[in-house]
Amino acid sequence: MNIQNYINGSFHNPIQNTWLDNYNPSNGAVYGQIPNSSKEDVENAYQAAKAAFPSWSQTTLEERSRILIRISELLESNLQRFADAESKDNGKPISLAKAVDIPRAASNFRFFGNAITQFSSESHESVGQDAINYTLRQPIGVVGCISPWNLPLYLFTWKIAPAIAAGNCVVAKPSEVTPMTAYLLGEICNEAGLPKGVLNIVHGLGGSTGQAIVEHPDIKAISFTGGTATGAHIARVAAPMFKKLSLELGGKNPNIIFADCDYNKMLDTTVRSSFANQGQICLCGSRIFVEASIYDKFKTDFVAKVKALKVGHPSLDSTNIGALVSKPHLEKVMEYIQIAKNENGTVLCGGKQVTISGYENGYYLEPTVIEVPTDDCRVNQEEIFGPVVTLMPFTTERDVLEMANKVKYGLSATLWTNNLNRTMRMTHALQAGIVWVNTWMMRDLRTPFGGVKASGVGREGGFEALRFFTEAKNVCIAYN
Numbered sequence: 403m404n405i406q407n408y409i410n411g412s413f414h415n416p417i418q419n420t421w422l423d424n425y426n427p428s429n430g431a432v433y434g435q436i437p438n439s440s441k442e443d444v445e446n447a448y449q450a451a452k453a454a455f456p457s458w459s460q461t462t463l464e465e466r467s468r469i470l471i472r473i474s475e476l477l478e479s480n481l482q483r484f485a486d487a488e489s490k491d492n493g494k495p496i497s498l499a500k501a502v503d504i505p506r507a508a509s510n511f512r513f514f515g516n517a518i519t520q521f522s523s524e525s526h527e528s529v530g531q532d533a534i535n536y537t538l539r540q541p542i543g544v545v546g547c548i549s550p551w552n553l554p555l556y557l558f559t560w561k562i563a564p565a566i567a568a569g570n571c572v573v574a575k576p577s578e579v580t581p582m583t584a585y586l587l588g589e590i591c592n593e594a595g596l597p598k599g600v601l602n603i604v605h606g607l608g609g610s611t612g613q614a615i616v617e618h619p620d621i622k623a624i625s626f627t628g629g630t631a632t633g634a635h636i637a638r639v640a641a642p643m644f645k646k647l648s649l650e651l652g653g654k655n656p657n658i659i660f661a662d663c664d665y666n667k668m669l670d671t672t673v674r675s676s677f678a679n680q681g682q683i684c685l686c687g688s689r690i691f692v693e694a695s696i697y698d699k700f701k702t703d704f705v706a707k708v709k710a711l712k713v714g715h716p717s718l719d720s721t722n723i724g725a726l727v728s729k730p731h732l733e734k735v736m737e738y739i740q741i742a743k744n745e746n747g748t749v750l751c752g753g754k755q756v757t758i759s760g761y762e763n764g765y766y767l768e769p770t771v772i773e774v775p776t777d778d779c780r781v782n783q784e785e786i787f788g789p790v791v792t793l794m795p796f797t798t799e800r801d802v803l804e805m806a807n808k809v810k811y812g813l814s815a816t817l818w819t820n821n822l823n824r825t826m827r828m829t830h831a832l833q834a835g836i837v838w839v840n841t842w843m844m845r846d847l848r849t850p851f852g853g854v855k856a857s858g859v860g861r862e863g864g865f866e867a868l869r870f871f872t873e874a875k876n877v878c879i880a881y882n
């Protein structure tokens with residue numbers, strides 16, 4: 403199946419007619435082609451967005467809201483089709499795409515369709531100076547949205563929905579590894595009555611298509627989710643052009659388990675926070691620290707549960723772990739397992755590629771638990787982004803806090819304890835943008851989402867996203 407660019411409300415081949423292969427991770431086969439778009443394609447997308455902006459930015463909030471909610475409804479009524487497409491493109495279980503990815507993409511449109519009707523700006527009365535200030539929140543113009551492969555439609559729409567809700571027009575690029583649901587979204591937008599040019603989707607490689615979006619002199623803001631190295635590169639290009647930048651980057655999140663937690667809830671959730679989506683979620687808790695008094699019990703129970711996870715074809719209901727997203731990614735993750743062994747890590751379970759009958763060329767890997775002797779090893783410091791977690795005991799709150807914070811990343815942290823004072827101390831001291839206590843990945847779309855340190859700059863979610871996608875203009879009126 404060939405994918406086309408979605409520009410000005412219709413579908414187009416890339417101008418230079420060059421294409422990339424699209425792989426199905428569950429069997430390793432090429433199942434379609436995607437545009438390898440050039441600068442000229444990005445320029446066409448920009449021109450369509452620019453032409454649509456005056457009218458879209460003046461469209462009433464009620465009308466914008468109505469269209470966004472209609473997109474949400476259409477995603478919901480096409481749930482199975484989108485879930486199948488996401489699974490085929492990414493390797494994740496269809497059951498996961500159906501329960502999480504696609505419903506969440508629909509929620510993103512519904513949420514921002516509602517949020518824009520509630521978004522307000524401030525006014526300040528300058529008492530004693532006979533003046534009043536009010537702050538306008540105006541759309542920026544044409545903005546760029548660039549997203550990764552792990553939660554393809556979920557993260558793509560997490561940017562696009564607030565951008566267009568706020569009155570901007572968008573040039574967007576999904577990951578070249580998982581372009582399919584972004585392609586299908588174009589059809590939905592047309593059906594929902596989104597005016598042509600408001601959203602334009604250009605497919606292609608990061609270094610060329612993505613780079614052309616970031617370098618474009620008149621695309622005034624870039625919202626990016628992806629790897630830390632890519633984020634640093636984008637910042638180097640965009641910062642001298644004074645573009646607004648939102649960077650959501652990598653993570654190496656600690657999962658800290660104290661003996662006084664609700665053990666069974668912690669154990670079940672930790673299996674999920676370690677291996678959901680094949681461990682390819684930026685929020686996965688990939689470094690597990692367990693209080694020494696329950697370390698041996700946890701190790702036994704956790705490994706038993708992980709061994710029971712079923713690696714299988716993404717279409718089967720019985721599958722817990724599907725395929726990794728690509729061959730190079732599978733190789734990277736396996737390389738880290740070897741690095742762990744070289745650094746005296748002990749593989750407690752998993753560690754090997756899985757061959758599934760009928761799908762021998764698929765990218766399957768056993769969920770892997772590695773006990774590490776020290777926190778300084780590479781597998782505890784570098785992002786692996788696959789079904790691999792490390793395990794280490796700790797004795798004091800101070801020690802575990804130091805280890806938790808001793809990485810360059812600071813996206814999220816999970817804390818398991820029923821001690822209130824400890825909870826307060828730890829949540830204040832953890833260097834992370836998001837801290838979960840006695841839960842994981844519980845999301846409320848109104849809350850700020852993002853990381854500190856090498857995990858990024860800026861926050862998405864709720865009004866934070868609407869603030870990012872608008873410019874504040876203060877107006878001061880003197881009345882004497």
Ligand code: NAD
Nearest residue numbers: 549550551576577608612613628629632650651652653684
């Ligand atoms: P990536 O950085 O390789 O690619 C992300 C996107 O950027 C893709 O669309 C890619 O084509 C594009 N890109 C690459 N080079 C570019 C350039 N020079 N200019 C413009 N665009 C460019 O990341 P990935 O491998 O797709 O995704 C995995 C990474 O994403 C992991 O590090 C993960 O932690 C991170 N991630 C972060 C969050 C978060 O919210 N913080 C969420 C999901 C994933």
